Amino acid sequence: MPMTSPDPVPHQDPITLSGGAVSIGGRPVVRGIDLSVHAGEFLALMGANGSGKSTLVRALTGLHPLTTGALRLFGTPLHDFQDWRRVGYVPQRASAASGVPASVWEVVASGRLTRRPLLRPLSRADRAAVEHALDVVGLADRARDGVSHLSGGQQQRVLIARALAGEPDLFFLDEPTAGVDLANQRALADTLAHLKADGATVVLVAHELGPMAPLVDRAVVMRDGRVVYDGPPLDDHGVPRAGLEPDLGAHAHHPDPAHHDHTPHVGSPLEGGGA
């Protein structure tokens, strides 16, 4: 008769951070973060400029060291974690061109680098993954073009395709829609819908969700480096969106053009302001 294992089942959440803090130049930028992100979750990380979203994402990807705290990726402590091919990251305001005369195909194929031995030619599986990624972002017909000939929104999609080509289970995108027109935002939402349907975990940093709103399962709002709300996605009035028609959230516009701070009013859901 099998005995009960003395060891607990390994904690396989893609992200588990406890007591996470980051100080930069002695100034606390992120603090007191306890965050578990579950497999298949689509999380929107929101908050005003400078609230610490990018720094938190950089810490979660191991790009910026935590000052204190314990981070596990897929159950493995960060310092032991090696399975980076499971993690995709599209940084904020990245330029795919950056002066390098690479073709769209080359940039996307570079996303397979972590999957194959150095200097080996692309395998058939590599090529299939690159073609699929280009297809998903709607750039299959631009594969041979130089990246620098594409618009900013298309370049952003090239970077997303590069991360997709690595077939990540955990995908970080830092403000992928900043400065991107609505057509490209919709194309990105379609892409992320595919990823979500495939069971990937997504952490999306965004000021406004736009067409991505219907995909979001959970919103985490930061203010001054801390998490001040963690729960169902909010609409423009700080009310949890659960139960609303997705399109209400997706296409709502703030009536006041002077309103630039899109931070949800995090107090109201906690005060029971929801309809």
Ligand SMILES: Nc1ncnc2c1ncn2[C@@H]1O[C@H](COP(=O)(O)OP(=O)(O)OP(=O)(O)O)[C@@H](O)[C@H]1O
């Ligand atoms: N490398 C750095 N050196 C100094 N200060 C930094 C650095 N990186 C971030 N900060 C500061 O940390 C704070 C949080 O920045 P962060 O970029 O994480 O915020 P954010 O919420 O992503 O903002 P945004 O929406 O503008 O991207 C800001 O005050 C920022 O000035």
